[in-house]
Structures are given as structure tokens and as C-alpha cells.
Amino acid sequence: MLRIKNLQASVEGKKILNGLNLEVKPGEVHAIMGPNGSGKSTLASVLAGREEYEVEGGTVQFLGNDLLDMSPEDRARAGVFLAFQYPVEIPGVSNANFLKTAVNEVRKSRNLAPMDSKEFLQIMKEKMKLVEMDKAMTQRSVNEGFSGGEKKRNEIFQMAMLEPTLAILDETDSGLDIDALRIVSNGVNALRDGNRSFIVITHYQRLLDYIVPDFVHVLYKGRIVKSGTKELALELEEKGYDWIKEEVAVGA
Amino acid sequence: MSEDLKILDEVTNSEYKYGFVSNIESDNAPKGLDESTVRFISAKKNEPEWLLEWRLKAFRHWLTLEEPTWANVHYPKIDFQDIIYYSAPKKKPSLNSLDELDPEIKATFDKLGISLIEQQRLAGVAVDAVIDSVSVKTTFRETLGELGIIFCSFSEAVHDHPDLIKRYLGSVVPHTDNFYAALNSAVFSDGSFCYIPKGVRCPMELSTYFRINSAGTGQFERTLIIAEEGSFVSYLEGCTAPMRDENQLHAAIVEIVSHTDATVKYSTVQNWYPGDKNGKGGIYNFVTKRGICMGDRAKISWTQVETGSAITWKYPSVILKGDYSVGEFYSVAVTNNMQQADTGTKMIHLGKKTKSIIISKGISCGKSQNSYRGLVRIAKKAEHARNFSQCDSLLIGDKCGAHTFPYIEVGNKTAKVEHEATTSKVGEDQIFYCNQRGISTEDAVNLIVNGYCKEVFNQLPMEFAVEAQKLLAISLEGSVG
Ligand SMILES: Nc1ncnc2c1ncn2[C@@H]1O[C@H](COP(=O)(O)OP(=O)(O)OP(=O)(O)O)[C@@H](O)[C@H]1O
Ligand SMILES: [Mg+2]
16 A cells, blocks of 8 residues: 655755655554654655655655655545644634535545535534544634644544545654543544554554554664564563664664 | 905806816716816716715815825826716626626636626626516615615715705715815715614615616715614625726725614625736725714624725724724735735724724735734723724735734723734645645635634625635635745
8 A cells, every 4th residue: 555665855954764664555553663853753744745845765655656746635635644743723714614625625536526514514423423522622723722632632533534545643642641542542443444554653652552553663763773563662662762773873 | 265266166167167068968077187077077967056065175175185105005106187087887788798708707706606697797798677686676675665774876865865965974084084085075976875764773784786776886986874873784885706997096985874872884895806917907996984983882893805906095994982882893805916905994982981893804915015004092081992903914925015003092091902913824834734634725725814814704794704705715816836
């Protein structure tokens, strides 16, 4: 589904990704961990097509297409979803209106008729249950005045509404209380259907108790320097990153 | 009148008598402006002597005035002698079918979702008698008539309700008010008159569209709205469809009188031709709008969505004379390309415990310049007056400008005046966030800007708000690269 080869990217002249390789197959969940500033969010941004990030080399194939050649909105329409580490506020635009616009844009790109209000409300109700979201939230402006945890929950709600093929969750667990963590994880798990793939960026092994990954990768200095199964996360939790940094230093 | 003036008057008068008799039959006044032009207009409209005198007084005053230059707008000097001040409303349709309409305008009509019939009307296409809205208008007029509401063209009112016109004309915006007000008072072509009797709540939005004989009000419109004690009216001016006009200069006057316990809501959507991308050919719109809250607890609320015109110079104001009276101003002003807008409001607090609120949202894109200019004046006797002003500017791109000129004069210590101002940019972050959800950049900007204007749109009557949103989308087209 997703094949990243030797990806190199920079921002403001500073090289962040240094030849990153990753392959994600349908239905898989990949966890990406790594120290602060190692390039995890950068990877997410590059995949989503953020303009400031300049791709200097490598290829990314998504469902057989050249992802890097597509506009951000086309990537989204093709099924790439990014749950932002820092969700953005849009004052005056209700969550419901925002999502309706988004859902209908995606439908349009697939030659489907726009969803009517009744149908939309029905689906919204269902998905709200999934993340135990309060009805009032849909009438509030997108993320405006939301608490940190509410913003994250809203991201997962949006994901549920948009039903992506590949979802990238950038530290969706940070800032969540224990109950919210469970709720959000349940939401994600409910969307695991054997075809939909996930890239879950996190600092905490705890999340991976809920969302059990198929693979765990360590990103360091813009490359994936170690990959393993969920046991690797436990090991990192215990030992931190120093041993990996040393391994990298020795290898270099 | 001095002896000199008298003589002058006689001379010009006689010139009129002989020089213009034959011309009365023609449809247009000759180019230029002097007393004979004023007389020509008045004669054309069959006006009573007092109104002619009123116009002439305004004209003579205008001669003593200089064109104002304080606004933050720049344009070539207007040659006031190079303008035709009166042309008879065109009765004949200029087009035979919509196929002859400028495809660009047609496309805009379609985007606005304007019905075919309405498109024909706006474009001046000959409309079949059956589908013309004559019957709608008749029913409309009957309903209003039963309630004693008068809603007609200004010219009609001059003839049918001279007492009201005499009493109120110029009572809120005297001809001495400013350069353009004097000009309008001298040469105004037509406009609307609206009278709501005591205790009557007007059951429908009064829109200029439904005004009888609304053909071609021209470039110097004049509107007068009177709300008697305890009455209510919501008035809609303008039209979201793009308005082209050969007359470059527009100088309208709107006067509102709101008596004790009366409420007047005045909503405008202004979409005059803004000129092309280089700013060529747009309309200059110099408007004086003012209302007075005459009695206690009277209320006047202005809501405006300004997207058109090359130059906008406009400050809908409220004089809060009655105690506990309320003035409101909600404004969205969008400028794109080379447009310039200098707009805002004046709230003049005279009465006790008077209250005003100002919400202004300026949006600039392209190379445009958008200025908010507002005055809040609390007079000495206005005990416990209150004002809240919020002036927000939104920039799209980095070649445009936003400016805020708030003037606050407080003459009474018990007054409470709050002013908040923000300037923000449509953030890359916001646009990317929308993009990531599948929304194109253009739609994202629309969504963001609409959200930004929500407080103002909420003040508009429902259908008008929907139209205003669509209009906004069109005005913002091409604002992001
Ligand atoms: N827009 C930007 N301008 C300048 N530097 C940037 C920008 N975005 C990222 N960087 C830099 O790139 C590096 C990688 O940042 P990134 O956000 O990808 O790290 P991360 O792995 O997500 O870290 P964290 O775990 O703290 O979220 C950091 O040094 C960061 O300062
Ligand atoms: Mg990060």
C-alpha cells in the first residue's frame, strides 16, 4: 500500500529526513518511535504534502501512485489521513460544517453525489459514539477552545468520518487522560478492518498496549535505525534510546 | 438672500426658462453641473417648488466645498463637469435574451444560484408579461397598505406624501454634512421611501427589489426610512448580483429616523463593479448613511457586506439621542485586486445609558487596501453610555494592507468604551489542515473567511446571509495562488 524508499527531505535548508525506508501493507499497524526532533512529524508532514517540507530525494508510492506528485488535497481524497500532533483551530466554522465540506469533497473526487444532511447527521451520530464525543462538540468551531485531549479526540472523530485507507496518527496519545486514551484507542481499533493501515507515532509504550502494532520502528536522525515487533517498544520503554544511539554511532 | 445672489438667481432662472424648454423632452441632461442642471432634474421629475429650492440651496453650498481627502483612498481627480447628472431610466430592455449577456456575468449569476427569471430581470432582458412579478408586487403592496406602511419610490413620495418628506428630508443628513451629501442633495435622482406607522411591525423584509417602480434609480440615490413609535422594520438594500453601471461616481444618501421604542434594521449587500484586475473601470462609491434614534429605547442596526466598488467611502452612523437607545454596526468589507475601501461607522452618544456595538471584519486580498475608520463620541450628558468595538482585519497574501483608525471622544466620565482590534492572516496551517481533509485551497479560504465573518452574517436575514456567503466566495476567487 505504502512504499517509502530512500526518502530525503529538508525544511528551511535543514536536512531532516536522511534516506528513510518503510513499507506498509494493507491492514498493518506500524508504530514509529524515536527521540524528540528525530523527524517523526516531518515524515508525517511530507507524506501529507506540506509545502514547507522539501523532498530532496527518494520515492513514495501509495496504492501504486506517486504520492509525492499529488497535491495535499488529492492525497487526502486518495485516502491518506493525518491526525495532527497540533490540531489547528478554525474560528467560526462548526465542526459539523467543516466535516460535511470535507466528506463531500472526498465524495466528489470519487464521482459520488454529495451526502444530504439527513444521511450526514446519521453517520455523524454513529461515529460520535465511537469516540464517545458529546453532541455539542460538533456545533462548536473546529478545535476552537477545545482542551488538548478534546482536540485529539476530534482528530479521531474526523478520521472515523473520512474512513481513510492510510491513517497517520502523530502523537494522538499525548495529552490524553487514561479514559480518553482508552476511548481513542478503541476508536482506532474499531476502524481496523484488515485493509486500513495505520502509522502510529508515539513516545509511549502504553498506547501500544491498546493499539497493538504489527511492527515498531525507531526513527533517529531522519532514518529508521531499528525495526522490530511490539517487544521492541517494551525494550525502549525500559532502556531508553541511548543504546540505539550507540549502535548507530558504532555502525556509522 | 443678498441682492447679488438674488440677481444671480434671476439670471440663472431665466436662462433655464428659455434655454432648457426644448431640452425638457430629452432623456439626458447635458454633461456638467450648474444650477440649470439642478433645475432640469427637478423639472424632469415634476417636483414642487420647495424641493427645487431645497436642491438649489444644497447645490450652492456644494460650490463652496472642497472634495474631502482625508480618507485612505487614492484615485484620479474626479471632473465633476464631465458627468451626466440625469438620464431617464431605461425602459426598453437592452438585450433580447440571456444568450446576449456577457458570459462572465452569466457565469457569476449561475454561481450565485440566481433563477433564470431573476437573471433576466437583472440583465434587463425583455421578460414575458406572464412571468413578470407584477402580481407578486401587487399583493405585496396590498399587504403593506393594510397596515398603513408606505413603501414607494422617493419621487412618488414627494408627490403623495409631501408633508412627511418636507419634515424629514435632510433632517438626519443635512446638505451641509459633507461634499458628497451636498452633491446628492442637489442632484439626487430617485430612491426609496419607507414609513412604518406607530406600533406596526412590518411583517416582511422590505427589499428594494419589491419596490414599485424601482427601475433605474441611478447614481445619486436617496433613501428615507421613518419608523414611528414602537414600530419595527427590516430593510434590505442592494443585490448580490454583480452590478455594472456606466456611471463611475455613485453618491447615495440614506436617512433613518427611529422614534421611541422603534427598531430599524438596515442590511446592505454592495456588489458594484470593482474594476478589472488592474483597477480599471470600477465604481467609486461615496455614501452617507446615518440614522437617528430620536426617542427613548429606539434602535438602529446597520449590517453591511461590502464586496464591490473600486473605491468605497462609507460610514453608516447612528445618533443616539433618546435615552437607552441602541446603535449597532456589523460590517464585512472585502477588498481584492486593486480595490480600496475606507469604511466604518460613527456612534454619537447623546442620551443617557445609550449603548452601541461595532463589529467590523475587514478582509484584504490581492493588492487591495482596506481601512476601518470609526468614531465613538460620548457627549457630556450621555451618562453611563457604553460602547463595545471589535475591529478585526484579515490578510490574505502579503501585498495587501489593512488599517484601523479608531477615534474615541469621551465627554462623560461614567461612560464605558471598549475597543478591541486584531489583525490576522489566513494561516498556512489552517489551509493545510483543510487540504489534509480533502478541501481545496480555494474552498479552504472560503470556509475560513466565512467562519471569520460569522458574527456579521448571523445578523443578516437568512436568505440574504446565504447569498452573502456565495458572494464572498466569488469575491475571494483567485485570492490565493
Ligand atoms: N518548520 C520548521 N522549521 C524549522 N525547523 C523545523 C521545522 N519543522 C521541523 N523542524 C525541525 O526538524 C527537526 C525534526 O522535527 P520533527 O517535528 O519532525 O520531530 P519529531 O520527531 O516529531 O519530534 P517530537 O517527538 O518532539 O514531536 C527538529 O529539529 C525541528 O526543529
Ligand atoms: Mg512530532
